[in-house]
Amino acid sequence: MLELKEVSKSFRGPEGEVRALEAISLAVEAGELVVVHGPSGSGKTTLLLVAGGLLRPSGGEVLVEGCDPYRLGPNQRSALRAESVGFVFQQFHLIPYLDVLDNVRAPSVARPQPGAVDRARELVRRFSLEHRFHHVPAQLSTGERQRTALARAVLNRPKLILADEPTGNLDEENAAMVLDYLAEFADQGSAVLLVTHDAGAAGRAHRTFRLDEGKLAPTSPVPGGAAVHAGMNHPSPRKARDQ
Amino acid sequence: MRTGRLVIKEISYRKVGFVLGLVSIAVAAGCLVGALALLKAHDLRTQAIVERKEAETKVIMATLEDDMRKAMLKLGFNIVILPKEQSLGDWHADDYGSKYMPEEYVDTLAQSDIVTVRHLLPSLQQKVKWPERKRTIILVGTRGEVPELHRAPKKPLVEPVPAGTMVVGYELHQSLGLKAGDQVELLGRTFTVHKCHEERGSKDDITVWIPLDEAQDLLGKKGLINAILALECMCAWADVGQVREDIVRVLPETQVIELGSRALARAEARTRVGEEAAASLRREKALRAHLRGERERSASVLVAVVVVACGVWIAFLALANVRERRPEIGVLRALGFRSGQILFLFLSKAVLMGLVGGALGFLLGLFAGGRLAVGLEGAEPDAVTARALFDPAHIVLALALASCLSAVASWVPAMMAARQEPAEVLRQE
Numbered sequence: 064m065l066e067l068k069e070v071s072k073s074f075r076g077p078e079g080e081v082r083a084l085e086a087i088s089l090a091v092e093a094g095e096l097v098v099v100h101g102p103s104g105s106g107k108t109t110l111l112l113v114a115g116g117l118l119r120p121s122g123g124e125v126l127v128e129g130c131d132p133y134r135l136g137p138n139q140r141s142a143l144r145a146e147s148v149g150f151v152f153q154q155f156h157l158i159p160y161l162d163v164l165d166n167v168r169a170p171s172v173a174r175p176q177p178g179a180v181d182r183a184r185e186l187v188r189r190f191s192l193e194h195r196f197h198h199v200p201a202q203l204s205t206g207e208r209q210r211t212a213l214a215r216a217v218l219n220r221p222k223l224i225l226a227d228e229p230t231g232n233l234d235e236e237n238a239a240m241v242l243d244y245l246a247e248f249a250d251q252g253s254a255v256l257l258v259t260h261d262a263g264a265a266g267r268a269h270r271t272f273r274l275d276e277g278k279l280a281p282t283s284p285v286p287g288g289a290a291v292h293a294g295m296n297h298p299s300p301r302k303a304r305d306q
Numbered sequence: 307m308r309t310g311r312l313v314i315k316e317i318s319y320r321k322v323g324f325v326l327g328l329v330s331i332a333v334a335a336g337c338l339v340g341a342l343a344l345l346k347a348h349d350l351r352t353q354a355i356v357e358r359k360e361a362e363t364k365v366i367m368a369t370l371e372d373d374m375r376k377a378m379l380k381l382g383f384n385i386v387i388l389p390k391e392q393s394l395g396d397w398h399a400d401d402y403g404s405k406y407m408p409e410e411y412v413d414t415l416a417q418s419d420i421v422t423v424r425h426l427l428p429s430l431q432q433k434v435k436w437p438e439r440k441r442t443i444i445l446v447g448t449r450g451e452v453p454e455l456h457r458a459p460k461k462p463l464v465e466p467v468p469a470g471t472m473v474v475g476y477e478l479h480q481s482l483g484l485k486a487g488d489q490v491e492l493l494g495r496t497f498t499v500h501k502c503h504e505e506r507g508s509k510d511d512i513t514v515w516i517p518l519d520e521a522q523d524l525l526g527k528k529g530l531i532n533a534i535l536a537l538e539c540m541c542a543w544a545d546v547g548q549v550r551e552d553i554v555r556v557l558p559e560t561q562v563i564e565l566g567s568r569a570l571a572r573a574e575a576r577t578r579v580g581e582e583a584a585a586s587l588r589r590e591k592a593l594r595a596h597l598r599g600e601r602e603r604s605a606s607v608l609v610a611v612v613v614v615a616c617g618v619w620i621a622f623l624a625l626a627n628v629r630e631r632r633p634e635i636g637v638l639r640a641l642g643f644r645s646g647q648i649l650f651l652f653l654s655k656a657v658l659m660g661l662v663g664g665a666l667g668f669l670l671g672l673f674a675g676g677r678l679a680v681g682l683e684g685a686e687p688d689a690v691t692a693r694a695l696f697d698p699a700h701i702v703l704a705l706a707l708a709s710c711l712s713a714v715a716s717w718v719p720a721m722m723a724a725r726q727e728p729a730e731v732l733r734q735e
Contacts, residue, residue: 108732108733109733112729112732112733115640117639117640117728117729117732118727118729118733137644137645138644138645138646141639141642141643141644141645142642142644143642144640144641144642145641145642145643146642148642150637150640150641152637152732154633156633156634156636156637156640156732158312158634158637158638159319159634160315160316160318160319160320161312161315165311165315169312169638169641170641170642172308172309172312172643172647173638173641173642173643173644173647174642215641219642
């Protein structure tokens with residue numbers, strides 16, 4: 064579903080070139096929840112933006128469903144994001160002037176689909192937000208905001224979900240709820256790449272990695288989870304489960 | 307959900323910015339419409355002034371025409387046609403001719419194609435003794451003006467003397483105590499006094515006018531006359547030489563002399579007054595046109611300055627809006643919005659602002675234009691109502707200008723939004 068091959072990314076800063084990612088290779092298969100840990104500034108957000116077709120890498124190749132978004136034109140790349148990728152952010156990034164239902168429906172403006180309204184209502188109920196249908200983000204709790212963001216991320220049934228510190232601003236209970244939802248998406252066949260500080264995320268992951276100073280390294284496999292590898296040619300959790 | 311819903315929701319969320327932009331657009335459109343309304347009020351005022359002046363000129367000209375007719379009547383005819391053999395020395399010395407010509411000459415002349423002469427009066431004049439009253443008088447036989455059959459008839463300057471009557475000059479009726487209706491004997495024939503003339507200070511004061519045929523009988527000049535008096539047409543002041551040529555061409559056995567230059571002078575004066583009135587009208591029109599040109603230039607500068615200032619203000623507002631919405635734009639791009647959709651979000655908001663602001667500006671301009679017209683033009687408030695100043699083209703212009711201004715001013719910020727790299731925003735957040 065998502066494949067990064069020797070991906071690197073560097074930025075020019077006031078003190079010279081900063082290498083945010085160095086020759087990262089990673090494959091996330093459908094039905095797999097991969098967690099990447101790392102300290103602040105380690106390149107986690109950069110990794111997600113590169114993987115989501117939002118930030119062109121300095122080197123290497125990115126494949127989403129076998130297609131390199133950076134070989135596409137801007138509009139085709141936008142269409143690929145609208146169709147295949149769902150983003151969840153630590154800051155939620157809800158549209159402040161739209162109510163919960165419209166926020167969840169927002170991706171349908173980029174990619175109009177029949178039945179988007181019904182799907183949005185269904186998601187709002189599923190995320191236990193039905194009592195907040197017509198509330199704007201400012202009227203929601205942080206947990207409700209993140210659940211709204213999650214509902215928005217999955218409206219178009221994306222095959223890849225990229226979550227950047229989705230539990231960073233949540234209390235323990237809400238954080239656990241969000242992680243459960245992400246694990247559920249993976250169980251339903253989506254590929255989920257989660258970057259987080261949250262240690263609890265590892266318990267739900269099929270594989271875990273640590274990103275430090277732009278370098279990705281596998282950490283211990285989770286008991287009962289799939290084999291955890293950095294790089295390519297590693298079995299996916301689904302494959303592991305199937306075995 | 308459609309993009310339009312996003313635009314409307316965003317506007318209702320950030321009302322202050324939208325209202326500020328709206329006011330700016332309304333001011334620009336209002337300024338344009340106000341200037342146009344003011345110019346229209348100026349045109350209406352000019353039209354009223356010109357119409358009033360034209361009416362006044364018409365009245366003046368009609369009065370002058372009437373005065374001229376009266377003056378001509380008093381001053382007499384200014385062309386006299388005499389038999390060719392008549393000595394002008396004798397004619398001037400005696401005040402009448404001693405040679406005669408056939409009466410039908412006047413009919414020949416009346417039926418000719420001469421256009422410079424309008425009024426023809428055949429006469430038989432002779433100084434005679436009035437034995438019954440022991441006076442020497444000038445006896446004039448006249449049959450009234452001969453109509454020119456090939457032209458539209460003109461009101462005659464001289465009415466014919468009715469048969470069996472006479473018209474008496476001032477000195478005669480004063481000294482003889484005559485008045486209208488008196489029976490008078492003249493050369494053995496009885497006449498009734500038809501009219502007594504007022505003093506003219508000329509030989510007319512010792513003249514008696516009787517019908518031509520009776521004068522011919524009394525003087526033994528059957529079918530003869532010794533002068534044809536003529537008056538030129540007011541609208542065809544040809545030179546006398548041309549008139550002479552025309553007449554002699556028709557009546558070769560005659561000669562023409564000019565009289566009554568005072569009539570000519572008055573006619574010329576009247577023409578000059580008419581020309582002066584027309585020139586005054588032209589000057590007024592030119593003055594109003596000049597004034598309009600100045601107002602148009604001032605309005606052009608003012609409108610241009612206001613439009614540019616409003617455009618800059620709208621651009622700043624749009625820029626602030628784009629900066630405020632950076633995270634939102636980043637998220638929308640992450641959700642798959644194309645840059646064209648982002649551009650559309652901002653430009654459709656600008657066009658909407660332009661249309662609403664343009665409509666408000668139109669109403670504002672129409673109202674302000676009317677009020678200013680009263681102050682600047684001195685126009686009557688009733689003459690410059692919104693209904694009078696309303697022009698459908700102005701509302702089209704206001705809406706077009708306002709939406710274009712708003713879109714153009716918002717273009718650069720909208721492009722900045724559309725080209726914004728979502729990753730930059732999301733990484734910063």
